[in-house]
Amino acid sequence: MNAVASKARRAGAMLTVFLKEVRENLRDRRTVLSAFITGPLLGPVLFVMLINMQVSMQLDKIDKPLHVPVIGAQYAPHLLDALREGGIVSDAAVADPGQAVRKQDADVVLRIAADYGAAWRKGEPVQVEMFYDSSRQDTSSAVERVQKLVEAYARQQGAMRLVARGMSPGTAWPVLVAKRDQATPQSRAVLLFAMLPYFFVIALFIGGMPLAIDLTAGERERQSLEPLFANPVARWKILAGKLAAICAFSCASLAITLFAFAVVGQFIPAEKLGMELDLGWHFAGTVLLLMLPLVLLLASLQSLVAAFAKSYREAQTYVSLLMMVPAIPSALLAFLPIKAQSWMYAVPLLGQNLGIMQQLRGDGIAADQLMLCLAGTLAAALVAMGVTAQIYRSERLAISG
Template sequence: MTPVARTRAFLTVFLKEVKENLRDRRTIISAFLTGPLLGPLILVMMLNVTLNRQFDKAEKPLPVPVIGAEHAPNLINALKAEGIVPKAPIANPELAVRKQDADVVLRISPDYAEAWRKGEAVQVELIYDSSQRDANAAVERVTQVVETYARQQGAMRLVARGLSPSTAWPVVAAKRDQATAQARAALMFSILPYFFVLTVFVGGMYLAIDLTAGERERQSLEPLFANPVPRWKILAGKLAAICTFSAASLLISLLAFSVVGPFIPTEKLGMELDLGPRFSGQVLLLMVPLIALLAALQSMVAAFAKSYREAQTYLSLLMFVPVLPSILLSTMPIKAQGWMYAVPLLGQHLGIMQLLRGDGVTAQQLGLCLAGSLVAALIAVLATVRLYQSERLAISG
């Protein structure tokens, strides 16, 4: 067979599979809508709602029930000056915070005034439920006001006794945070590497199932194998179609993030997030060999299934593989080593995280990432080619 004929056979299979699956609503929805578009929109909406809610709580007057307010009028005035509005006391504060009737309750001891006059340490209680995430901002706000008031009064006591306020604090820890605005944003958006990998996986999953298990179930795979075309060319055409859908899914996702990224209020948190064209192009380059690897793995796993539904079950289990690097790095924070970039999935995760931090990816790191994933993709493709040589693959029963 001439090179032209070989190319024609590959293109015939590729175009056939692409055209057929462009008519499949399920494939189109999963590859171009569900993951690539809904994911970024939902993520941005959740972040905006959560952050704006926290900002509102930090800026608006905060109602706090106070028990024993009459014992500490100066403290109450300090709270009011910072926008904390004392409310009527509650009979059972512990039950109130558990039932979310109040985020935090302040209880002042009855002997507060007497201890204060004697110059002794006095105690106030902040009653809250740490399992209620929505209450954390309110608790932190009240805590800061009380602690600031305590430091000010402590300093005044020392001055009244002719002592310098620094006597009580002979050592001061000066914090020098070296994290950049982008690095802080990377910590918040550490889910993005996993999200991009999952987008590639889902983008080609239904196509991989249909082109192997689906055709096997419809008994259309055997007539296709009966053609005088080497099976590796048939596989090449199918893999190219899967990679096309996966790459398109990733491109849509990157475009969606570049559009919605500016709407995330990171500047209010002192962060900087750049998801523009430069970031998208570098992520796409890192993911290219991974697209081929996942396409080959999906085709291989789907080839073991005799029906579409069975293949869905197998690939659903395979979907847990991309989450492993994220779990590893979140539960066991480790310093990135050079060899790690050559490990498929892990290398992409580390590379994308560096891009988010604004550090960039060095040529060596990029080379290791591409080489390691390409070798793994080649091994997976060769294993799938060997599987395609089996006559059992064409049998639906």
């Protein structure tokens, strides 16, 4: 009976601290605005708006006639006819094609050599120069469109020359490459949504950050920690109650973010790009499961970092620097061709990124990978929580100044 009563008292103390912190922070408009509105909703809306703008710009360039300045158009009328059939409108020549492209006066410029006609009649190769700027991402579709049309015209004319000489067109292409793209419409969505896991981690971070700062540095600055520690309650129970409150706000922020992506994701014209996007309940449930141990890890790290600050503003600076850490795994997976290994799932943040990307691709996450991800992150969370508990045992934590 004594053991049961002792456990009940411990649970009651933690619950009291938890309810106190949740109730007080729900009254704080700044905390509610940051945790439940600005962070969870603004990110998904801005992300989808940028994706839609980028897709719309690319689709407009594909559907509409493309104006291309052509230097020496009079030397290759048949080439110009072929380009016109492909939706290319030849504009007046420019004096300096390189400068026109660099100044963004034109996406791409064609220059046809003056000896084009003479070389063509002799059956010799002719040269068509294409000026473009590869550093401009918005012109890639226009450059590819013009290049494909010129190459298609070259292949057609080459085949006709061979036929005129009594030869098979296949003579010029002894090896043909048969492309077998194994990407599915759902897996292609990864090309646009490589940074999606970062938004989920940031939702956790922003959701718990105001509480983590206020419940440590904030209370320390207001000198309310010392009276709290004077109560006959073990320090680890106070910490557990505070961490539970931070985790509750973080989970709520993540849930709102997942719901927001599920809603706004329906407005992304993925099908026009040959993609399939599924951000529904199954995806959201998997993300929540993967993120559960990360919630405790981030809450412990935020509390630990904020505990070293003497004021609320100083803690904001420290914790904001910590926010850059979650971007590292997303950046690695977005820009480096990393092949996932089993041990990577046990690395906090990296494992979550890999799992979410697999779910987004439609491959799903294997049971052993899921267990490694949960176990690895939970172990790191317990270590961080233990270090934070040691800080809470120090009397210096309650002293301001």
